[in-house]
Amino acid sequence: MPLNSKIFAVCAAAMMVSSAFALTPTEKKVEKERISAEYKSAKEQCKALKGNAQDVCELQAKGHEKVALAQLDYKAEANESNRHKLAKTQADTAYDIAKEQCDDRTGNDKDVCKKDAQAAHVKALEVAKMAEVRNDPAAKPSDMANARKDASDKTREADYKAVKERCDALNGDAKDACTTDAKRRFGQ
Incomplete structure (x- = not known):
């Protein structure tokens, strides 16, 4: 597992642990806006890169957004369905990024x-x-x-x-x- 994926998984786990209380609809909306802003900022930083490095960067930004939204859903409503959705999103995101990183090889x-x-x-x-x-x-x-x-x-x-x-x-x-x-x- 690449270092970025490990860091990503640890951060995701830490955020899940900190979700002790459900969010109000207003708090959830604010969090969604924050997540969206972070994604746009991260994607903008990817424009400085070229080739596959840019593709990997963009996938990491999008993946972080997907995981953050799944974590938000779990934080808002901590049920088994949302927990499973979060775990699947984390796995799918890590896989997509890892596959893209392979494109640098031959x-x-x-x-x-x-x-x-x-x-x-x-x-x-x-x-x-x-x-x-x-x-x-x-x-x-x-x-x-x-x-x-x-x-x-x-x-x-x-x-x-x-x-x-x-x-x-x-x-x-x-x-x-x-x-x-x-x-x-x-x-x-």
Whole structure:
């Protein structure tokens, strides 16, 4: 996980913890306006950059806005639906930014970068799904077990694809050994 994504996640978690009281409609409107102003300012700063750096900057600005709006919804109404929406927004935003950062690379290195980003995205989404099941008062223990199994299967598949992509950079026997090892490690 890139440093920006880690910082982003820590800030998001800190803001969620600080949301002890619901907002009034007026407070929510003011916060939306502040978020919008921050987005416009951040996007304006991106104009000084060129190429992919500008694209990444703009995605980070837009992602910060999306996450801030999802946090605002959660702060205004702290329910499981808004918590799940926030977690999904954070995962999707981090994934979009990571994919865009891969565009600076070429060849297999770019492909590996994208598979790693996809694997991180799958993991984040599965964690959010498991939390949703765990916090559902109507969920049975078997529901949580099924969610864990599903998350494990999807995460293992995404990790396998990322490792397999790394194997593609190799040739001959080394590639065959790498692919065989990946299949064995990830049960493919």
